[in-house]
Amino acid sequence: MNPTYEDIDYTVEGPTAIITMNRPQRYNAFRAKTVEEMINAFRRAWADQQVQVVILTGAGEKAFCTGGDVKQRAETGDYGPSESGMFEIGNLHKTIRDIPKPVIAAVNGLAIGGGHVLHVLCDLTIAADTARFGQSGPKVGSFDAGFGSAFLARIVGEKRAREIWYLCRQYDAETAERWGLVNWVVPAADLLDEAKKIAAEIAEKSPTAIRFLKQSFNADTDHQAGLSNLAMSALDLFTHHTAEGAEGATAFAEKRMPEFNKYAAI
Numbered sequence: 733m734n735p736t737y738e739d740i741d742y743t744v745e746g747p748t749a750i751i752t753m754n755r756p757q758r759y760n761a762f763r764a765k766t767v768e769e770m771i772n773a774f775r776r777a778w779a780d781q782q783v784q785v786v787i788l789t790g791a792g793e794k795a796f797c798t799g800g801d802v803k804q805r806a807e808t809g810d811y812g813p814s815e816s817g818m819f820e821i822g823n824l825h826k827t828i829r830d831i832p833k834p835v836i837a838a839v840n841g842l843a844i845g846g847g848h849v850l851h852v853l854c855d856l857t858i859a860a861d862t863a864r865f866g867q868s869g870p871k872v873g874s875f876d877a878g879f880g881s882a883f884l885a886r887i888v889g890e891k892r893a894r895e896i897w898y899l900c901r902q903y904d905a906e907t908a909e910r911w912g913l914v915n916w917v918v919p920a921a922d923l924l925d926e927a928k929k930i931a932a933e934i935a936e937k938s939p940t941a942i943r944f945l946k947q948s949f950n951a952d953t954d955h956q957a958g959l960s961n962l963a964m965s966a967l968d969l970f971t972h973h974t975a976e977g978a979e980g981a982t983a984f985a986e987k988r989m990p991e992f993n994k995y996a997a998i
């Protein structure tokens with residue numbers, strides 16, 4: 733039986749599965765349930781012989797995904813309930829890498845924080861000309877010291893990765909393309925059709941060759957999964973068990989600047 737989802741949509745068109753993060757009122761920010769549903773959808777696409785490519789996108793015109801649901805974190809101190817009882821963001825990252833079919837991020841708006849990390853992890857990125865990219869963790873008491881930093885540095889280089897994380901600026905689609913963060917920029921109205929055309933072009937090729945290639949590209953950075961596990965444990969401690977982490981989320985929910993000064997490291 734096909735599961736019904738609350739936070740995402742899942743459709744299959746020919747050789748392409750489309751996973752749409754669907755919480756537009758929160759700019760498609762994810763909570764534990766969203767992440768659990770996404771893992772389930774990726775595994776469905778993995779098991780479906782008809783599917784050769786997955787497109788990951790966001791509902792609405794504003795956002796692809798703006799990362800963890802900061803309001804949920806401010807309200808309950810965690811990312812909310814899920815069937816497993818866990819917030820499995822690390823597992824989602826690994827699933828996007830491990831599914832032996834290319835994943836195309838179709839970035840339809842803001843890709844910020846953990847939402848930016850999701851597109852970074854996808855095999856290819858096509859962006860609307862209106863899309864914007866950036867990390868925001870240090871503004872809200874969060875970080876991704878696993879794939880979100882190490883793998884990003886592989887893509888854009890150390891200096892740019894550090895700039896992206898330390899300054900938390902937003903970059904337009906043209907800059908992202910110039911930096912090698914995205915493969916193509918297209919008019920917003922054409923985004924999904926163009927993504928589907930690219931998927932169809934890939935689907936004409938030998939699935940076994942593509943599978944081996946994806947695994948080969950991944951092999952060189954698979955050691956970062958260990959870093960990612962460490963990073964998730966550190967982040968869990970930081971966000972859920974420190975006043976500094978809580979201050980970031982509370983300030984966002986209260987629409988004020990966070991007060992981080994007193995936590996300056998020695």
Ligand SMILES: CC(C)(COP(=O)(O)OP(=O)(O)OC[C@H]1O[C@@H](n2cnc3c(N)ncnc32)[C@H](O)[C@@H]1OP(=O)(O)O)[C@@H](O)C(=O)NCCC(=O)NCCSC(=O)CCC(=O)c1ccccc1C(=O)O
Binds near residue numbers: 821845868
């Ligand atoms: C994205 C913004 C810069 C957009 O600004 P703007 O265009 O002015 O729109 P807003 O009015 O701010 O937003 C509209 C509406 O959406 C709500 N919203 C937006 N983003 C979120 C969010 N992330 N969580 C909850 N709600 C959100 C916003 O409050 C508005 O609602 P109203 O009711 O109208 O008020 C700006 O919105 C912004 O800065 N958003 C926050 C971005 C952010 O900091 N995201 C979290 C980054 S940290 C993170 O993702 C860590 C979680 C995580 O991914 C993770 C966890 C554990 C291990 C690893 C990871 C990992 O990083 O991978």
